[in-house]
């Protein structure tokens with residue numbers, strides 16, 4: 001068994017059965033391609049590397065063969081590898097260039113085929129295999145009018161341009177996690193394409209003094225899983241995140257809030273089709289926030305005042321809101337009853353009811369309570385996200401729900 005098979009589908013089967021031809025060109029970012037290949041394999045893809053001469057000077061083909069289990073194509077020979085892998089009878093599902101130099105992008109946009117990668121691109125762009133490029137270059141190269149025009153040209157032909165992220169004068173290549181998410185998105189059903197989804201997650205942090213906070217045990221894992229799956233299913237997704245202990249995806253728009261008051265101040269910018277709220281928000285906040293640090297060593301009494309309920313305020317701005325309700329030690333029937341009461345009181349589309357025990361866990365049991373059903377969902381947080389997003393996808397043809405009390 002080749003060592004790459006040991007990690008095959010280790011993380012998921014989202015790319016199971018998919019073949020990705022990975023073009024690697026002569027940017028120093030090529031050193032990231034081992035990590036990318038391994039992530040693609042861990043999620044079920046078969047990866048065929050193709051390398052330019054400049055790429056081979058920066059990274060060794062043997063290492064890529066080790067990472068992918070397949071011999072990299074470093075020259076087109078009598079096997080006409082460009083046709084074999086991207087022509088009519090190909091098994092390839094995606095041609096991905098990571099990293100993509102200014103040189104290769106410009107050649108691709110002008111029909112020049114003079115390296116294994118541009119030969120492959122020339123076939124893919126005339127055929128039916130989807131093409132994606134992740135540009136990597138100095139910011140000035142990116143602003144070079146001819147490179148910029150070539151990139152626009154590729155985009156106008158339907159090529160997906162992944163990143164780059166502009167930082168100062170650098171155009172940083174997209175991260176491995178972003179390219180992985182794009183690969184999954186390009187190779188999955190995109191039933192949420194064009195839908196604007198906002199996920200509000202994490203925990204609120206109510207200040208006691210300049211140092212101390214009142215918060216809770218929510219990790220933000222559920223919100224991140226929802227955002228990832230919504231992105232991979234084609235949604236235009238945004239994350240508003242309070243405190244938490246998970247790594248946030250770097251390929252979606254993220255806005256941060258601390259207190260419930262901060263979050264309430266952000267609500268006017270809601271113009272989304274759907275808002276999903278797995279956030280754990282405070283019910284109370286200290287009446288006064290002390291300047292500096294309250295001295296330790298003595299007792300402390302805090303006077304708390306209630307904060308506004310956020311779900312009804314979101315509901316005023318969006319017809320399709322899915323809330324969460326966390327309780328402890330309730331029977332299934334009582335949990336459903338509480339969730340349904342919230343659904344009706346606030347005019348929500350659904351409530352995801354769960355036990356507080358699910359906070360910080362990778363897998364959980366929850367219940368999706370809707371107007372006419374209550375379904376148990378058990379699985380990993382990405383599985384639970386998919387269940388909720390299936391409901392969103394089916395119900396996006398919802399007629400507008402009237403505001404509560406009308």
Ligand SMILES: Cc1cc2nc3c(=O)[nH]c(=O)nc-3n(C[C@H](O)[C@H](O)[C@H](O)COP(=O)(O)O)c2cc1C
Nearest residue numbers: 025026027028052054055101102103104115136137
């Ligand atoms: C260490 C090193 C790093 C480079 N990084 C980049 C880069 O990030 N982006 C880029 O467009 N060119 C970069 N170049 C220049 C390209 O390698 C050069 O333009 C080459 O002709 C690209 O050929 P290819 O597109 O066939 O791989 C780099 C060169 C070297 C030696």
